[in-house]
Amino acid sequence: MRISFLICAILSMITSGRTACAEELPALTSLSNAHLEFTVPEKDYVIVRRGDIEAVIVNNAAVDDDVLQEHRAGYSGLAKLTHTEHKENLFVPGIAGLNYEHIHDGTVQPRPILFEPRNAPMQLRVIDEHTVELYQAPTPKYKLESVLRYQFIGDNTIEMTLECIPRQRSFTNNYVGLFWASYIHKPESKDIHFLGFPNAQAIPDKPRGKAQWIRGITPSHGVDATHVRWNDKRKFAHDENFPLTLVFNRSKHKYSTPMYYGVSNGMAWICMFRDRDEMRLSQSPSGGGNGNPAWDFQYFIPNYRVNTRYQMVMRAKYVPFASREQVLNESASHMKALNE
Numbered sequence: 353m354r355i356s357f358l359i360c361a362i363l364s365m366i367t368s369g370r371t372a373c374a375e376e377l378p379a380l381t382s383l384s385n386a387h388l389e390f391t392v393p394e395k396d397y398v399i400v401r402r403g404d405i406e407a408v409i410v411n412n413a414a415v416d417d418d419v420l421q422e423h424r425a426g427y428s429g430l431a432k433l434t435h436t437e438h439k440e441n442l443f444v445p446g447i448a449g450l451n452y453e454h455i456h457d458g459t460v461q462p463r464p465i466l467f468e469p470r471n472a473p474m475q476l477r478v479i480d481e482h483t484v485e486l487y488q489a490p491t492p493k494y495k496l497e498s499v500l501r502y503q504f505i506g507d508n509t510i511e512m513t514l515e516c517i518p519r520q521r522s523f524t525n526n527y528v529g530l531f532w533a534s535y536i537h538k539p540e541s542k543d544i545h546f547l548g549f550p551n552a553q554a555i556p557d558k559p560r561g562k563a564q565w566i567r568g569i570t571p572s573h574g575v576d577a578t579h580v581r582w583n584d585k586r587k588f589a590h591d592e593n594f595p596l597t598l599v600f601n602r603s604k605h606k607y608s609t610p611m612y613y614g615v616s617n618g619m620a621w622i623c624m625f626r627d628r629d630e631m632r633l634s635q636s637p638s639g640g641g642n643g644n645p646a647w648d649f650q651y652f653i654p655n656y657r658v659n660t661r662y663q664m665v666m667r668a669k670y671v672p673f674a675s676r677e678q679v680l681n682e683s684a685s686h687m688k689a690l691n692e
Contacts, residue, residue, distance in 0.1 A: 377663050382477055382485055383499040383515045384661055390477040390485065397423075397431060398476060398484050402504040405670055408432040409484040409502050410448065411474040422446050426470035428486055429500070429532075435508070437672050438619050441537060444640040449534035450502070450512055450668065452486070453648075455494045456531070456599070457523035458590030465493045466596060479503075495520035496528065508671050509686060514664040518656050525589040528653035528662075531599065534623075535640030539616030542637045542645035544568040545676070548607035549582055563608035565676055570635050576603040578650070579633045581610065586630070588652060598634045599650065607633060611687060613679050614647050620673035623649065624683050625666045626690045665690060 379385040397410040397420055407430050414425035423431055427448040432441045443449040452469040464471050468491045477485040482504040490497045498516040505511050518528060536542075547563045559582050570576045574597025590600055610625035612633050625631040632650040639646025651664045667686045673679075 377515075377661060380513050380663065380665075381499040381501045381515045382479075382487065383497065383517065388479065390479050393476055393478055396476065398478055400482060400484060400502075400504050402482050403506055403508045404436040405504070405508050405510075406432075406434050407502075407504070407510070409476070409486075411476050411486055412452075412470055413474075426467065427451050428469070428474055430502070430510075430534075433670060435619060435670055435672075438617055440617065442616060442619065442621060442670065444535040444537045444644045447535045447640060449536075450510075451533050451535070452488075452498075452500060452530075453533045454529065454531035454596060454599075455491060455496055456529040456596060457494070457527065458525045458529065458588055458594055458600075460591045460593060460595065461493070468493055468496075490519045494518070494522045494528075496522075505667075507669070507686075509667050509669045511665065511667045514651070515661060516653075516663075517661050518653075518658055521658055523656065526655060527588055528656050529588065529599065530651045530653075530664075531596070531634070531648065532650075533639060533646045533648045534621070536614065536616050536621070536645050536647055537640070538643045539614060539645065541615060542635075542643075544612045544614045544633070544635050544647055545679075546579065546607045546612040546633060547609045548579070548605055551604045552582065552606045559606075559608070566605050566607070568603065568605065568612070568633070568635055570603070570637055573636045573638050574598055574601050577601045577634050577636060579603050579605050579607050581630060581632075582606040582608055584630060584632070586652065586654065588654070598636055598639075598646075598648065609687070611683055612647070613673075613683075614645075615673045618673055620669075620671055620679055620682070621647065622669040622671070622679055622683050623647070623666065624668070624686050624690060625649070626664075628691075629664045629666070631664075631666070 410431040415423040429450040634648040
């Protein structure tokens with residue numbers, strides 16, 4: 353085990369130096385823990401309740417019944433999220449939030465491949481009354497095997513964990529690009545808010561000045577769409593005409609703290625991330641249709657290795673909105689836990 357760890361450390365330094373080896377990662381899902389017991393429900397969704405929130409976790413099959421009316425095929429994750437203070441769905445009916453959207457390597461591909469998570473079958477796995485997983489076998493094109501765990505941890509918060517294993521050397525540009533979207537139903541503002549540095553095209557090794565609240569505004573789909581961390585200097589090769597315009601079209605803003613929030617009908621949707629995952633925050637004013645923005649995020653695995661397990665963890669909290677200070681207070685303990 354000690355030799356394995358040393359080899360892993362050396363490989364990590366040779367590559368990005370930031371992605372942990374599988375031996376170092378805790379076994380958090382049924383992908384990594386063969387002893388974890390689960391049941392597969394008869395229906396394509398599961399209802400989960402905890403605290404003030406209720407959610408419907410769905411695989412990517414079409415559903416049309418009293419619980420999910422006219423839910424479209426291809427949209428997985430949180431088909432529905434409500435709160436005791438707001439009984440309407442946060443997300444656009446028929447689609448979803450924390451939806452597993454894209455697997456990519458920056459190359460032009462047919463639409464079914466660009467949206468491979470939508471099209472490859474998913475299996476629902478119920479771990480307990482507050483924990484549901486979505487398992488996807490190695491996908492047809494990229495051969496990425498994955499589990500997404502949605503765990504309701506209390507405090508009106510959902511922890512989403514990704515574990516994935518590339519099973520073949522199928523990514524042309526030597527990285528794995530992953531993308532999640534939340535389609536918000538007619539919020540009063542389409543914008544997201546985060547702490548950072550405005551109009552910061554290039555920031556030195558240490559940013560000057562204090563981070564401030566930035567209102568992320570994108571005038572149209574794919575324009576000023578993605579906000580990277582102030583010290584994220586990573587570059588990922590991609591075709592000039594790569595059609596997923598949200599992925600690489602950056603804004604001039606840089607974030608300092610890996611979290612953002614948006615407000616919809618008086619409710620705050622707060623997304624929080626680990627520093628080590630180097631997430632990129634993305635948005636579209638019309639991703640869910642006219643008046644329905646998409647509040648998104650991206651995760652990249654550079655210099656990936658076949659049959660190696662990778663892991664990303666984030667949390668999302670849904671509470672009545674009062675102020676920016678309240679958002680910071682609501683997120684403080686979760687940001688600490690994520691980054692311990």
